[in-house]
Amino acid sequence: MNQRATHTETNVNATLRLTAAQAVVRYLAAQRTAHGEPLFGGVFAIFGHGNVAGIGEALYRHREEFPTYRAHNEQAMAHSAIAFAKANMRRRMMAVTTSIGPGATNLVTAAALAHVNRLPVLLLPGDIFVSRAPDPVLQQVEDAHDGGASANDALKAVSRYFDRIVHPAQLLSALPRAIRILTDAAQCGPVTLALPQDVQAMAYDYPASFFEPRVVEFHSPAPIAHEIERAAATLRESREPMIISGGGVLYGLAADALHAFAHKHGIPVAETQAGKGALQWDDALNVGGIGVTGGSSANELAQASNCVLAIGTRLQDFTTGSNSLFAQARIVAINANPFDALKRNALAVQADAALALDALSQALGEWKASPQWTTRAHHLANDWRDTVAHVTNTPVADGLLPREADVIGAVQRSDANSASNDIVVCAAGTLPADLQKLWRTSAPGGYHVEYGYSCMGYEIAGALGAKLAHPQKEVIVIVGDGSYLMMNSELATSVMLGAKIIVVLLDNRGFGCINRLQQACGGAPFNNLIADSKQGPLGAPNIDFAMHAKAMGALSEHVANIGELEAAMKRARAADRSYLISIDTDPARPTEEGGWWWEVAVPEVSDRASVNRAREAYEQAVKARNNG
Numbered sequence: 001m002n003q004r005a006t007h008t009e010t011n012v013n014a015t016l017r018l019t020a021a022q023a024v025v026r027y028l029a030a031q032r033t034a035h036g037e038p039l040f041g042g043v044f045a046i047f048g049h050g051n052v053a054g055i056g057e058a059l060y061r062h063r064e065e066f067p068t069y070r071a072h073n074e075q076a077m078a079h080s081a082i083a084f085a086k087a088n089m090r091r092r093m094m095a096v097t098t099s100i101g102p103g104a105t106n107l108v109t110a111a112a113l114a115h116v117n118r119l120p121v122l123l124l125p126g127d128i129f130v131s132r133a134p135d136p137v138l139q140q141v142e143d144a145h146d147g148g149a150s151a152n153d154a155l156k157a158v159s160r161y162f163d164r165i166v167h168p169a170q171l172l173s174a175l176p177r178a179i180r181i182l183t184d185a186a187q188c189g190p191v192t193l194a195l196p197q198d199v200q201a202m203a204y205d206y207p208a209s210f211f212e213p214r215v216v217e218f219h220s221p222a223p224i225a226h227e228i229e230r231a232a233a234t235l236r237e238s239r240e241p242m243i244i245s246g247g248g249v250l251y252g253l254a255a256d257a258l259h260a261f262a263h264k265h266g267i268p269v270a271e272t273q274a275g276k277g278a279l280q281w282d283d284a285l286n287v288g289g290i291g292v293t294g295g296s297s298a299n300e301l302a303q304a305s306n307c308v309l310a311i312g313t314r315l316q317d318f319t320t321g322s323n324s325l326f327a328q329a330r331i332v333a334i335n336a337n338p339f340d341a342l343k344r345n346a347l348a349v350q351a352d353a354a355l356a357l358d359a360l361s362q363a364l365g366e367w368k369a370s371p372q373w374t375t376r377a378h379h380l381a382n383d384w385r386d387t388v389a390h391v392t393n394t395p396v397a398d399g400l401l402p403r404e405a406d407v408i409g410a411v412q413r414s415d416a417n418s419a420s421n422d423i424v425v426c427a428a429g430t431l432p433a434d435l436q437k438l439w440r441t442s443a444p445g446g447y448h449v450e451y452g453y454s455c456m457g458y459e460i461a462g463a464l465g466a467k468l469a470h471p472q473k474e475v476i477v478i479v480g481d482g483s484y485l486m487m488n489s490e491l492a493t494s495v496m497l498g499a500k501i502i503v504v505l506l507d508n509r510g511f512g513c514i515n516r517l518q519q520a521c522g523g524a525p526f527n528n529l530i531a532d533s534k535q536g537p538l539g540a541p542n543i544d545f546a547m548h549a550k551a552m553g554a555l556s557e558h559v560a561n562i563g564e565l566e567a568a569m570k571r572a573r574a575a576d577r578s579y580l581i582s583i584d585t586d587p588a589r590p591t592e593e594g595g596w597w598w599e600v601a602v603p604e605v606s607d608r609a610s611v612n613r614a615r616e617a618y619e620q621a622v623k624a625r626n627n628g
Contacts, residue, residue: 048099050126054200101139247274248312
């Protein structure tokens with residue numbers, strides 16, 4: 001690395017001559033958390049002509065203090081980086097670097113996922129030459145109407161902050177801005193710094209002080225007194241309130257504050273996908289998941305509640321039942337992000353979850369919800385836990401293939417400490433619904449399901465990121481064959497890095513979840529299950545998933561039933577490397593317990609009677625929602 005220090009009369013004026021790429025890496029490596037750990041766990045990199053000479057050389061120089069992880073797919077490695085941040089409750093994160101062209105555009109889906117889920121990731125894609133001397137370079141996307149456009153512009157819509165570094169000096173302002181966005185509770189999300197390949201190699205005399213180690217404090221707003229007072233007044237008027245715990249509770253490290261608040265004031269707590277795990281699964285006031293993928297206990301209370309305290313949640317359609325659930329209730333929203341705090345005409349408290357709960361509890365004093373309401377919540381929570389135990393422990397009838405609930409039960413039975421020791425990872429299909437209903441977790445972070453973007457292909461890559469964040473935990477991916485086929489390459493990366501994950505693959509021979517939705521909307525089974533898809537003369541392949549995983553270096557086996565799965569899970573837990581277990585499951589039998597209406601628009605006209613009947617039911621449901 002070509003660098004030199006220039007000293008003048010005082011050390012304050014010392015400079016370092018670095019390339020822009022060297023400056024980026026050196027600056028990122030110097031950032032520290034409040035606990036003294038590196039803020040960045042490293043960088044995932046796939047090198048190409050747009051980043052190998054600049055960023056690649058800089059990463060080599062700092063490879064010990066700023067580890068570089070080679071991956072197999074750009075989207076997947078960004079998913080791993082995002083999962084690392086999620087598993088660290090946004091207090092640590094990773095960077096991702098790619099070449100220009102397909103390497104950069106492969107990041108768009110991952111950036112959207114991070115944006116939707118409010119998770120930090122720093123994207124460092126290579127870019128075209130600022131000089132334009134060799135235009136058009138390999139992989140350059142040319143625009144006849146905009147000479148400054150590049151493929152990286154596709155990342156603008158899905159970045160919380162975007163900058164194209166056209167001169168090395170710009171890093172002096174761009175890098176601190178990037179770090180602030182990445183560590184700000186209200187603005188948190190993906191940051192893109194596009195790095196033109198000639199600028200990566202340009203040298204500049206940077207102030208040496210710019211690269212001194214510095215502690216980065218995670219920023220979140222403190223509550224404002226008058227907002228707390230209005231929220232307390234609204235709650236006091238309610239005898240039947242409930243709490244919806246969102247991801248902001250976990251990211252705000254507010255699990256203890258939530259527990260203390262709920263129990264002091266006798267308020268039941270329902271969980272979103274992102275918020276699951278803030279309370280232990282068997283807490284007396286934990287009424288389970290809410291909404292479309294929730295349980296009957298939470299949804300029954302939501303129908304009856306007259307005030308909902310929504311903490312750290314985006315209130316997306318799966319949580320609100322497409323705005324048909326708890327429509328009668330007054331909403332008080334505690335959220336660091338004002339955009340989210342104002343949804344559903346809520347009374348907004350823009351603040352850190354833990355600080356707001358403490359302040360709100362003080363303002364409420366000894367006020368409690370109605371004793372009858374709290375007792376009702378206790379009974380419903382117990383009833384739902386009984387339902388979960390029944391659903392996950394009922395033997396599969398002869399002649400039937402197991403369903404998702406049977407698999408979930410077997411996975412958790414394979415270790416008595418699963419609820420406290422395991423991290424389950426999932427993202428798409430029916431599994432997030434069944435996991436939100438049925439997975440038992442006793443620790444924040446034990447439930448790692450990406451459902452804001454419902455991104456097929458996140459699962460294995462996300463598990464790798466979670467394992468890098470918590471190497472002492474057992475990280476278990478539960479994934480369908482459709483998502484596995486979409487993106488599985490980071491299983492090989494997990495083997496290469498010695499980052500063991502367990503993959504439980506449910507083979508229902510297609511996209512079973514959407515096949516059921518298709519039929520629920522009146523459609524015929526078409527192009528979802530492999531059997532219902534167009535095929536050539538040789539027919540569909542009979543995929544041996546266990547053999548495929550073995551080819552990537554993992555241990556693997558296929559099991560024939562739930563008993564064999566439970567035994568295989570014990571072997572997987574004892575294994576020294578990543579392990580895949582495949583099992584055939586039924587694509588047609590979901591978990592019927594729990595759930596809520598979800599708005600999916602059905603065609604207004606059709607020549608199919610089944611579609612017309614589905615449209616009629618849809619219109620009735622929309623009318624009921626709109627009429628309150």
